[in-house]
Amino acid sequence: MTETLLRNWICEIGRRLYQRDMIAAADGNISVRFGEDRFICTPSGMSKGFLRPDDLVIADSTGRKIAGEKKVTSEFFTHLKAYEIRPETQAVIHAHPTYATVLTILGIDTTIPILPEVVMNMVALPVAAYATPGSLEGAEVIATLIKDYDALLLERHGAITLGADLQEAYMRMERLEHAAKTLYLCHLAGKPKPLPPDALEKLMAVTVPEGTLPPPYPFPQKED
Numbered sequence: 001m002t003e004t005l006l007r008n009w010i011c012e013i014g015r016r017l018y019q020r021d022m023i024a025a026a027d028g029n030i031s032v033r034f035g036e037d038r039f040i041c042t043p044s045g046m047s048k049g050f051l052r053p054d055d056l057v058i059a060d061s062t063g064r065k066i067a068g069e070k071k072v073t074s075e076f077f078t079h080l081k082a083y084e085i086r087p088e089t090q091a092v093i094h095a096h097p098t099y100a101t102v103l104t105i106l107g108i109d110t111t112i113p114i115l116p117e118v119v120m121n122m123v124a125l126p127v128a129a130y131a132t133p134g135s136l137e138g139a140e141v142i143a144t145l146i147k148d149y150d151a152l153l154l155e156r157h158g159a160i161t162l163g164a165d166l167q168e169a170y171m172r173m174e175r176l177e178h179a180a181k182t183l184y185l186c187h188l189a190g191k192p193k194p195l196p197p198d199a200l201e202k203l204m205a206v207t208v209p210e211g212t213l214p215p216p217y218p219f220p221q222k223e224d
């Protein structure tokens with residue numbers, strides 16, 4: 001994909017995140033790998049719902065700005081940690097989707113397998129520990145989980161998703177928030193029932209190659 005197309009796609013995905021209420025004000029950030037040691041990323045302090053291609057900046061793998069007028073997002077170090085640990089990753093999205101954030105504030109177990117499409121696409125939705133937004137700590141807290149998962153909730157701070165391209169990272173964010181909303185509504189109305197073990201087994205068999213099941217599997221089933 002050309003640089004122009006990538007820039008257009010970042011702006012388009014920013015608009016979708018904004019329109020779907022997954023970011024507010026200047027929240028969130030998007031980046032894409034672009035050539036050797038180069039990333040195109042969103043600037044800090046701007047609404048990602050109204051970006052123009054020229055607002056984007058180019059940075060290297062140390063977080064240094066290479067091109068662009070605006071400042072590199074302070075959360076770019078968290079993106080860089082994901083690119084470092086998962087070198088196949090081409091795009092990273094961080095957003096503040098409401099239901100995902102609410103679940104982490106309530107301390108609700110988000111790894112409970114309730115939706116087949118989540119198991120098939122992302123296995124589970126674990127939560128990374130709280131870190132001050134924009135700090136280097138933000139990169140540290142995702143390091144362990146991001147090895148095995150393409151989508152993480154961040155305690156009190158939205159979520160992060162990875163993808164082989166921007167569209168995949170975006171779809172994972174949308175799916176994550178839909179799953180979070182579903183789980184929240186289940187808790188509101190009663191007690192969510194997890195997928196039965198045999199159904200889960202079948203899903204995992206078609207989803208994850210044998211021997212590569214990431215933890216936690218089988219999923220912890222909380223008794224209450």
Ligand SMILES: [Zn+2]
Pocket residue numbers: 027028075094095096133157158
């Ligand atoms: Zn954030």
